[in-house]
Amino acid sequence: MRSAKAAGNTAVNTKKPGGFSFGTYMRRYGTLYLLLVLPIAFFLLFRYTPMAYILMAFKKNNIIKPPWQVDWAKNNGFEWFVKAFNDKLFIRALGNTIKLNLLDLVCGFPAPIIMALLLNELAFRKFKRVTQTILYLPHFLSWIIISGLALRLLADNDGLVNILYKRMSGDPNAVIPFLSKTNWWTGTYIALGIWKEAGWGTIIYLAALTGISPELYEAAAVDGAGRFRRIWHVTLPGLRPTIIVLLIMRLGSILGSEFDRPLALSNKLVTNASTVISIYVYQKGIQGGQYALTTAVGLFQSVVGVIFLFGANFLAKRFGERGIM
Amino acid sequence: MKRILALILTLALVASLGLVSAFAEDELVDGRFAETRHITVEVFRRGDNDPTTTPFADYIREGMLEQHNVEVEFVIVGRWSEVDDLNNLLAAGNAPDVSYTYSYPTILNYADMGGMTDLAPYLEQYKDLLPNMYALLGEDNVNWDKDPETGTLWAIETKLQNNARINTFIRKDWLDKLGLAMPTTKAEFEACLVAFRDNAELLLGADADRMVPYTTSQDIGWRNNNLIVSFVPNDLSDEEYYIHGYDDRQQTLPGAKEGVRLLNRWYNEGLVWKDFALYGSGDTTEDDNLKAGFVGAFQHNYDYPYRNGDDSIDANLKRNVGPEAAFVAVDCFENDAGLYRKFLGSTVDRKVCFPSTNTEILASLLYLDFISSPETILFLQTGKEGVNHDRAENGAYIMKTLDPTDPYYFNSLNNIDYTMTCNGLYLGEYTDVSFGYSYTGVDPALAETAYAVAMNDGRVPGHFILPAIEAEVTVGSTLSTERDTFLNQAVTASIEDFDAVYDEGLANYMSIGGEAIMNERAEKLEAATGYVHQDD
Structure with a gap:
């Protein structure tokens, strides 16, 4: 404990007056850096290390x-x-x-x-x-649930919206192909x-x-x-x-x-x-x-x-x- | 001097003991290892039940420990995502020591990377220790995938005891109600569908608008297989069948297009379930329609309506409609020779492989032997007397309905997820008499009829011993996805657009890998047998 203090003191003493020494800086902001350790470790481990495996592409x-x-x-x-x-x-x-x-x-x-x-x-x-x-x-x-909802509501034949549409238009073959034609599907997807x-x-x-x-x-x-x-x-x-x-x-x-x-x-x-x-x-x-x-x-x-x-x-x-x- | 002698003797003794134990590593005494070994073994999971905690898993674990002093640890792989799951396990280097899959290209892919064990030398060395496995599978299945040039063997093909595949089912009670006979030709079958459609009020009453004369799923090739192959020329040779054989839905065979054309016409005439293409595999909407009694006819696995005991389509139908309601197998798709041709499976089923991380080859092989023994299979397929089955006077095993929460409940038909090397009943002299009773709660006559119909005029693919087809390794699921896509689009197209949609889709399928596979198959077949591919 004492030696650490002494080391700290010498560090302060060797720095030119008026400037921040590393020791004081760390004493003041050390905890903030400590807080950073975990996120940095995360990024090193899970974001930068795997980058080595980009090599697989070649x-x-x-x-x-x-x-x-x-x-x-x-x-x-x-x-x-x-x-x-x-x-x-x-x-x-x-x-x-x-x-x-x-x-x-x-x-x-x-x-x-x-x-x-x-x-x-x-x-x-x-x-x-x-x-x-x-x-x-x-x-x-989740998208799984939404896709289930979309099927029940928008399916060509058994979907609620199309059942209503058929009844209201009086034409049993009137169908809005929300999910079965690519252009309609794209619209449904975006919506x-x-x-x-x-x-x-x-x-x-x-x-x-x-x-x-x-x-x-x-x-x-x-x-x-x-x-x-x-x-x-x-x-x-x-x-x-x-x-x-x-x-x-x-x-x-x-x-x-x-x-x-x-x-x-x-x-x-x-x-x-x-x-x-x-x-x-x-x-x-x-x-x-x-x-x-x-x-x-x-x-x-x-x-x-x-x-x-x-x-x-x-x-x-x-x-x-x-x-x- | 004496001391030195004693020392030398002691050292010699210790050394010889060490040597003996080193050499005795794979020595078995009465089939048992001296020291307990540990292996991991894949098991499929379907639904919610944990397959590692059942009495059947216990039976296997206890049996292996007792007979071979090998500890077995089960590793779960999802039945319907088995290729994805196994790929992940293999890539991570912790695949089970004994793995099984339906996808041979997956095994080949890892073999190419050095991730599989070549089984050929081990089988040669240990053949005598594996009498049960050889008795069940035979040399043919064991060496099925052996490369004729390199001699390598990456997988053992397990046994398909029962190679029935697809049946056509029709609501017999509806036919009776409408005064129609069982159809015997395509035309008569179509007339039945038309009659169902036109009599929806009579057959379904208030639910008339739910009427589905004929149902299919987005898996067109499988779910209409009898229909499609009835357009394939009867004189198709085994060689041509092999060249076109990568697609197990037979979609690239000559004539298949006409089958899809018929389906397209039915679709446009309102005979086919309109929404089939919207629901992915595993969705239960179609099954729910079948169970509710809205459907007149369909094609599927030869025993599909009778599977799953109390939750079978048959059981639900009887609950929802009445005791007379039933789907009955019917033969009515004749080909150009007037035969009700069905394209059956061959004798192979799942493929068992040992990843290169397996350090217990002998113990793993002994597992395959244990799981292939008639005694083991008998217990796994029939369970406990009084709980899973009763015996009839003639010795037949009569399976009983169990609650899904019962530990003795079978998660899969005949417990095939446990009987790794055997798919289909294998009860020796009692197999045939027990077959009809293996579908709990179902009239045995229905199941027996279904089996007989499914096998009638069946055709088994020829087997050619050829080197691996590398083009098959790289396609993944893209080919089958694109095939299903163009078939779905073709069936739902207008009658005028059918040719354009189908031809474009097939051309696309060929260009993204279908043709490369066919060419490689044709080349390797020609190199091995001299057969020259007939371009169609």
């Missing part, structure tokens, strides 16, 4: 031996990338992933913003709270996504809204701005930094794909539209044991994601926003 397919003991794949190690881009199924999965993600972005991204604006305008606090809670609820359902996540997505915007000074609203009102004017000139500019950050993050995962959502909602009539990269990876990797090929696909996804992330960040900065980096 090696012969083998999961029994560690990748550094395996021979290089053909084409100077790029065998699996060449193979993937020559595989019709991969190209299809890539196209579907981009298509569904873009649609999700265009239709799904504004939804929570609009919802947050609407909630913000509600006058009765109690009604607002109840509405909010109801909007959050679908977020807690269910919005229904499930939009409410939950409002939380972050509502939090940002509380940060807008009420004085701005008062000033706008004094200047004669109506409701829509106030939303346009006060609320939306206040939300802009949040919107930009979320948009950048979203663009970073443009090639990323959910797994349970397309898997659960898909059926054998719409495979052409529903097979995204994650499902391709599942079929080829987990079910077919093609680990090198699927690692290559995963690496490609990540690289494109990083490019988009930096690109979006760069553009945001060009337009005078803070960006995320």
